[in-house]
Amino acid sequence: MHIPDGIISTxxxxxxxxxxxxxxxxxxxKIKQKYGNPRNGxxxxxxxxxxxxxxxxxxxxxxxxxxxLVFSGLLGVVLGWFAFPAVLVxxxxxxxxxxxxxxxxxxxNACLMGLPALMAxxxxxxxxxxxxxxxxxxxxxxxxxxxxxxAAGAIMAALLLIYATPAYFDAAAEKTAVLTLSFAHLxxxxxxxxxxxxVVLFLLRVQPTLLEADQK
Amino acid sequence: xxxxxxxxxxxxxVGFAVAVCLIILPADVALAHGAELQYIxxxxxxxxxxxxxxxxxxxxxxxxFAPGSPAEPWLTGTCDSEGQFFFxxxxxxxxxxxxxxxxxGHGDLIRxxxxxxxxGATGTTGFTSLQxxxxxxxxIWGLIGxxxxxxxRQR
Numbered sequence: 001m002h003i004p005d006g007i008i009s010t011x012x013x014x015x016x017x018x019x020x021x022x023x024x025x026x027x028x029x030k031i032k033q034k035y036g037n038p039r040n041g042x043x044x045x046x047x048x049x050x051x052x053x054x055x056x057x058x059x060x061x062x063x064x065x066x067x068x069l070v071f072s073g074l075l076g077v078v079l080g081w082f083a084f085p086a087v088l089v090x091x092x093x094x095x096x097x098x099x100x101x102x103x104x105x106x107x108x109n110a111c112l113m114g115l116p117a118l119m120a121x122x123x124x125x126x127x128x129x130x131x132x133x134x135x136x137x138x139x140x141x142x143x144x145x146x147x148x149x150x151a152a153g154a155i156m157a158a159l160l161l162i163y164a165t166p167a168y169f170d171a172a173a174e175k176t177a178v179l180t181l182s183f184a185h186l187x188x189x190x191x192x193x194x195x196x197x198x199v200v201l202f203l204l205r206v207q208p209t210l211l212e213a214d215q216k
Numbered sequence: 217x218x219x220x221x222x223x224x225x226x227x228x229x230v231g232f233a234v235a236v237c238l239i240i241l242p243a244d245v246a247l248a249h250g251a252e253l254q255y256i257x258x259x260x261x262x263x264x265x266x267x268x269x270x271x272x273x274x275x276x277x278x279x280x281f282a283p284g285s286p287a288e289p290w291l292t293g294t295c296d297s298e299g300q301f302f303f304x305x306x307x308x309x310x311x312x313x314x315x316x317x318x319x320x321g322h323g324d325l326i327r328x329x330x331x332x333x334x335x336g337a338t339g340t341t342g343f344t345s346l347q348x349x350x351x352x353x354x355x356i357w358g359l360i361g362x363x364x365x366x367x368x369r370q371r
Contacts, residue, residue, distance in 0.1 A: 004322065042362065043364070044363070046362040047360065050360060050363075068269075168288075178321055
């Protein structure tokens with residue numbers, strides 16, 4: 001899901017930066033509007049950025065490919081509007097430290113993981129329809145939110161990669177490889193869904209206020 | 217008697233001619249199938265493409281760019297199942313060669329300096345596991361530090 005430098009066209013990279021810039025502005029605006037003093041939300045955001053940063057280093061071998069955890073759904077569920085800036089910072093650190101992703105594709109990657117995170121947040125907000133403190137709806141929505149965040153990210157990345165294969169590479173072979181990789185994200189989505197549901201159940205029991213990203 | 221001698225000598229002559237032909241002809245025929253082998257010692261470059269988890273990028277697509285033409289690949293090919301790819305850069309084009317490896321949107325670009333006589337140069341785009349661990353830990357500690365800083369009680 002992390003697109004490295006030199007894989008997509010310059011136009012796509014610039015478009016990604018524009019979209020990510022707009023989304024960051026919107027997120028910061030919403031944070032200011034909702035929380036007033038953003039300092040209160042920063043410790044949580046920083047810790048989940050650390051989790052997001054470390055998650056990409058945990059590889060899960062699913063032959064014939066190797067995929068890694070993303071945690072975009074978890075970030076969305078717990079952080080709300082803080083998720084997009086958190087993803088952006090996490091991706092910047094991954095790109096600078098490990099060449100995982102790239103600086104020119106930072107905008108595109110931020111959209112590929114940040115937008116599903118915000119979508120997961122909206123999905124998790126539906127819990128107000130079922131009772132905010134009831135464990136079962138919370139767990140189910142958390143699972144669905146994280147599952148769909150990984151799936152949406154994988155689908156968006158696949159479409160972008162198939163669309164943006166340079167002419168000198170064999171497009172058909174690359175398409176097959178991209179599709180194989182996308183399907184390999186299915187177990188990751190299931191795993192992250194389960195993990196996020198467990199985190200939500202745990203937080204619901206010990207510190208429910210941490211899940212109130214949609215309130216305040 | 218004389219005619220007998222003549223016929224004997226002519227038989228000998230014919231026999232000799234046939235023998236010469238038998239010796240020469242196969243040599244001629246063999247020469248027509250002759251192979252000529254030449255060799256020039258050149259340095260080839262072996263690319264090994266792995267994910268940073270260590271799994272080889274099997275059947276990854278490779279594009280090799282000669283110095284001075286970053287848009288048109290000089291050579292394209294495919295890694296084997298071990299993620300390996302061999303190519304011999306043209307020694308007539310010294311400079312910075314670029315090799316791009318791509319598989320399902322994953323990939324990297326490595327730059328290889330090709331001088332007139334390069335033998336045994338090695339290079340890599342990655343870090344060792346220990347370096348990675350230290351870098352990851354320092355980043356995580358930075359983020360935890362940020363969290364601690366902002367969560368301290370405000371006066």
